[in-house]
Amino acid sequence: MANKKVLFSGLAMVLTAGIVLAAYQRLVQPKYMSDVVEGNLIADYYNSGMDHDVLFVGDCECYENFSPVTLWENYGISSCIRGSAQQLIWQSYYLLEDTLRYEKPKVVVFNVLSMKYGEPQNEAYNRMSIEGMRWSSSKIGNIKASMTEEESALSYVFPVLRYHSRWSELTADDFTYYFGAEPNFFSGYYLRADVKPAGKTPTPTPLTDYAFSDTCWDYLGKMMKLCAENHIQLVLIKAPSLYPFWYDEWDQQICEYAEKYHLPYLNFLSEDKLAATGIDFETDTYDGGLHLNVYGAEKLADWFGGYLKEKYSLQDRSQEPVLRAEWDDICARYHAETARQLANLEQYGNVKGEA
Amino acid sequence: MNRKAIMAAVLAAAMLTAMTGCGGDTAGTPAASSGADSAAESSAPAMEASEADPVVESVEVPGDEVIAEESGAADGETVQITFDYVLNGTPIVVGEEAAPVLEKLGAEDSVFEAPSCAFTGVSYYYTYGGVQVITYPDEHDQSLNRLYEVDLIDDTAATNEGIKVGDTYDDLIAKYGKPDQETPAYASYQTEGKAVRFFLDGENIKQIVYTIVM
Incomplete structure (x- = not known):
């Protein structure tokens, strides 16, 4: 009887310690609400109904340049973006793999800028791309492929190992959003309604080597194979961002690859595409x-929606009740956020409403 | 939400008491280190020194300018290669803090801002005539910018040794001697942590770059 008591007491202590640690871990993990909101992009996907015909994977050139709301409102195309800041190609691959656990889109759109990075780059961006993923073999693969030398895999399993000392930096957000973030995005899209015209673009610095790394080619090949196995059309794009520079030598390599494997490749920086998209x-x-900004993202999505519909016979699904209910909510939030940012711009001169 | 916040606060108070002994050297949120698309990251990978390195020796000269003295010029004469470009009398030492140098340089013709994705750091491209000065946020302090690169982009600017855009490869070799590393696309001279690279378009120099070598 005494032994049983000791055993139960021990178990209770271990259980309590575990709960305490888990609770503390949640507290010290960054909430990404007031600052660096992009840290919540990846996890945001799991709040959706997960029924999309078009999936975008890539970096900020995806999640800031295409408006899924426009695709829905103008074409009835249900789409989402799985993107995060400086998302590396293997991260896009594992996020694609992860997404296919939940749904099977008809078209996957991959932005090729990340071909320029052949090695893990930066812990902060890794964390934003990986920590929001649900646990699966894809997440484990992503961790293994992404870690810089200074990172440990264990700290992804137990983030408290990474963030434990954040207790001295806690802010109100850490308590307010302890139980979860509020939706900040619109099917993976990050909305900005302000305008800052592009001035003179600097002269690009030539590179000593323009060849993309074998690692990047491998992952592009894996992405292509995964899409083929799932009967998904892969479309390669280069979004219309003036910087970082997209070198002609890089573009040529993608053009040759696309031609070799019969993949469509749309460079939205080309003169004809800029003219077509407006x-x-x-x-x-x-x-x-x-x-x-949102005006550019809507123009781009409007043109791209027409392209996708024509090329891949995507149906107008705007009358499907379940989808419509979810998209009505997303669209309402999207238009409200645009209006909020415009009001802030008028009153405070910035979209955040900072006095 | 308020109830949730209060619950979280109470819970946190208990947690903190339990965890204050944890300590450690890790920071909180991963550092907003060098930006996603910063100039530093858009550059070419660091190059390896060639096996045929010339003898290079650093010496101090007036004006805080580090000069590398090199033997092996094509014409047999010793040449001096400077790895810090001097613009209007101001040496631009890559890797150093940008602000004091920019102040000395005065008003630029144009400036291009390249904010880091998600974080607060900003890389800048300052243009002074045919010279482009690139800065990037410090890895540990995003508010501090460092000089990353100096590009000579047209023939209005020449290196301290007198080579400019449009000159030929032969002109370069005659002045600088054998490069530490070269391909048909560029010739590079380097010293510890720095390099000056001459990018070629056929026989002619199309751009000159003073940069950090990691």
Whole structure:
């Protein structure tokens, strides 16, 4: 009897310690609400109904340049973006793999800028891309592929190992959003309604080597194979961002690859695409040409929606009740957020409403 | 939401008491280190020194300018290669803090801002005539910018040794001697942590870059 008591006491202590640690871990993990909101992009996907015909995977050139709301409102195309800041190609691959656990889109759109990074780059961006994923073999693969030398895999399993000392930096957000973030995005899209015209773009610095790394080619091949196995059309794009520079030598490599494997490749920086989409870097960017604002993202999505519909016979699903209910909510939030940012711009001169 | 916040606060108070002994050297939120698309990251990977390195020796000269003295010029004469470009009398030392140098340089013709994705750091491209000066946020302090690169982009600017855009490869070799590394696309001279690279369009120099070598 005494032994049983000791055993139960021990178990209770272990259980309590576990709960305490888990609770503390949640507290010290960044909430990404007031600052660096992009940290919540990846997790935001799991709040959706997960029924999309078009999936975008890529970096900020995806999640800031295409408006899924426009695709829905103008074409009845249900789409989402799985993107995060400086999302590396293997991260896009594992996010695609992860997404296919929940749904099977008809078209996957991959933005090729990340071909320039052949090695893990930066812990902060890794964390934003990986920590929001649900646990699966894809997440484990992503961790293994992404870690810089200074990172440990265990700290992704137990983030408290990484964030434990944040207790001295806690803010009101850490308590307010302890139980979850509020939706900040619109099917993976990050909305900005301000305008900062692009000025003179600097002269690109030539590179000593323009060849994309074998690692990047491998992951592009894996992405292509995964899409083929699932009967998904892969479309390669280069979004219309003036910076980072997209070198002609890089473009040539993608063109050759696309031709070799019969993949469509749309470079939205090309003159004909800029003319077709109507992107105007005087009015359609919020940061001088690095990313589009909502007006540019709507123009781009409007043109791209027409392209997708024509090329891949995507149906107008706007009358499907379940989808419509979810999209009505997303659209309402989207238009409200646009109006809120415009009001802030008028009153405070910035979209955040900071006095 | 308020109830949730209060619950979280109470819980946190208990947690903090339990965890204050944890300590450690890790920071909180991962550092807003060098930006996603910063100039530093858009550059080419660091190059390896070639096996045929010339003898290079650093010496101090007036004006805080580090000069590398190199032997092996094509014409047999010793040449001096400077790895810090001097613009209007102001040496631009890559890797150093940008602000004091920019102040000395005065008003630029144009400036291009390249904010880091998600974070607060900003890379800048300052243009002074045919010279482009690129800065990037410090890895540990995003508010501090460092000089990353100096590009000579047209023939209005020449290196301290007198080579400019449009000159030929032969002109370069005659002045600088054998490069530490070269391909048909560029010739590079380097010293510890720095390089000056001459990018070629056929026989002619199309751009000159003073940069950090990691």
